[in-house]
Amino acid sequence: MSRPPALKLAEVLAEIRMSPSAFYRLRARNQAPRMVKLPNGELRCRRIDLDAWWEACERDSERWR
Secondary structure, three states: OOOOOEEEHHHHHHHHOOOHHHHHHHHHOOOOOOOEEOOOOOEEEEHHHHHHHHHHHHHHHHHOO
16 A cells, blocks of 8 residues: 655645745644654645644634634
8 A cells, every 4th residue: 555645835835825934833833734844854744634734723713603
């Protein structure tokens, strides 16, 4: 069984429609999706982690309605 590909940071930003600076602010507050830092310094996000983060955002937004 092959591993699902991890998304590059640019792909994550495009999907969630967020600027890099806004994303890094969320990341500094531990509110961004879980990212994996590769040995070369690049960031990757597993699809399952991005989907879980998105669902948590939706749950939180419904709670404040």
